[in-house]
Amino acid sequence: MNKEELKIEIENLQIQDDFSDFINYISTNNVKLTAQANHIGPKDCFAINNLLYHKQAVKHNKLKHPKYHAIWLFFQLGLTSGLLEIDDQKSSNYLKVNEEKFSYFMSFNKVEKYLMLLETLWVKCCLENLNPDGRGPDFQENLNDFFESLEESLPNKNEPNNLFYSHYNDVIIQLPFFGWWDYSLKKDTTYYxxxxxxxISLLGEFFIKKLxxxxxxxxxxxxxxxxxxxLFETTFMMFQYERTDLSEEDINKLLDRVSKESFLDVFTDNFEEGILDKKNFYSSNTQDNNYIFKVALTKKIWRKIKISSLATFEDLHIAIMQAFNFDNDHLYAFFLSGTVYKGDSLKDPRREEAPFADEVEIKEADLxxxxxxxxxxxxxxxxxxxLKLEEIETNTTPLSKPQIVDTxxxxxxxxxxxEE
Known part of the structure; x- marks a missing residue:
């Protein structure tokens, strides 16, 4: 696929317009989230679905948010990118749009929008959140394995293999909107x-091989x-098997490349000059900065802590203990999803299961x-x-120890x- 063909293929997709319409609906409507799960309500989902090119065939306006595949994907991409924020008001949570970021996104051409959404998915997103009911195989591992399997099987990619496809069911259904594949469903299923x-499309062949x-x-x-x-090839039940195809030197080279390159650098040569003028939606946090976190126990009890990006999450834990006058005598965990017991967690070093908070610098979380x-x-x-990251102080000397800047x-x- 040459440069012009690739550009045309991407410009003919509808994911960019669908995502923009989704964000615009949130911007122009008062979208209240459900009380328990913080999902978009059924009536709003029904209204959004009718705006989309990739609309689902639904019979009523009572279908729950996770059942709308495109809307669920856009919800996760919006929150991950910071285009969407959850506004926790007194009695309810509402979804709101960061208008400054949305305006910048809307200044992108269709290729830039597409690659921004791809970067959000591939680099920034907690992929487990794309599995709406939290059941079944690990979504990240399945997406990786699915790409490996498809790349190995090209060009004989369309031979029916029901057992193969059913294993990657969630990945296939959640991610057709990037234009990599179309799929058909069994007609005799009732619940799922x-x-x-x-x-697999030509665009899919290109991105599967490239990624x-x-x-x-x-x-x-x-x-x-x-x-x-x-570090691991696969997970079976509760057991992880260390990979044998890469040496420690190979792994370190790949990690070094991640630290030095932008995700989008690899696509620059695939387009004519000028197509990716606004390619960097995300600011780079590779330099050493100071972060200011608002650490809230309740809406009326909080502390603002300034801490170096070079500090570990263990250092942040200790700073929180000191800020609230707690004794550091129990186990703890940080959940990067923003919700306790959901998604990735950085654990107390006294636990047996990694990753450990004292081994991860704050800047590694790419906040x-x-x-x-x-x-x-x-x-x-x-x-x-x-914890909410309220400010990243750039061009400043990293603090040697955390500071409480507001209470x-x-x-x-x-x-x-x-007893009292």
Missing amino acids: DIVEEVD KAERPLLFWNKHSRINKSY QNGDKIAYLFDYIAGWQFL KGEAPEQYPDW
């Missing part, structure tokens, strides 16, 4: 959609790097302004804090006297 056949060779998922996805998934992290301290008492409310007693 089951893939019967997949047809596998130049941007391997387990190295480029930030959540995979934090979990060090690249952007507005990103939220859930912090759980003391699994029995269940102290839950919500509100009196910290509660860690061990209240229940």
Whole structure:
């Protein structure tokens, strides 16, 4: 596929317009999230679905958010990119748009929009969130394995293999909107959609080969790097098998490449000059900065902590303990999804299972302004804090130790006297 053909293929896709229409709906409507799951409500989903080119055939307006495949994908991409934010008002949570970021996104051409969405998916997104019901195989591992299997089987990619396709059912159904494949479903299923056949497009062939060779998922996805998934070939039941196809030197070279290159650098030569003028939607946090986190126990009790990007999450944990006058005498965990017990977690070093908080620098999490992290301290008492990155101070000397820069409310007693 030459440069002009690739450009035309991408410009003919509808994912860019569908995503823009989705964000614009949120911008122009008061979208309230469901109380328990923080999902878009059924009536709003029904209205959004009718706006999309990739609309699903639905019979009523009571279908829940995770059942709308395109809307679920766009919701995750919007939150991950910072285009969408959850506004926690007094009684309910609402979805709002970061208008400045949306305006910048809308200034992109269709190729730039497409690659921005691809970078969000491939590099920034916690891929487990794309599995709407949380069941079944690991979504990230399945996406990686699916690409490996398809690349190996090209060009005999369209031969029906129901067992093969059913294993990657969630990946196939959640990600057709990038134009990599079309699929058909079995007609005799009642409760769940089951893939019967997949047809890989020319665009799919290009990106499957390109991403596998130049941007391997387990190295480029930030959540995979934090979990060090690249060290393992596969997971069976609860057992992980260390990979044997790459030496330690090979792994370090790949990680070094991730640290030095932009995800989009590899696509520059595939387009004529000027097509990717606005290719960098995301600011680079590779330099040493200071971060300011708002650490909230409740809406009326919070502390703002300034800390170096070179500090570890263990250092951040200790800073939170000191800010709230808690004793550091229980286990803790940080959840990068922003929700306790969901997605990736950085664990207390006293736990047996990695990744450990004292081995991950804050800058390795590749955070952007507005990103939220859930912090759980003391699994029995269940102290839950919500961290929001409010500011990244650039061109400044990293702090040698954290600072408390603002406070509100009196910290509660860690061990209240229940007899009083």
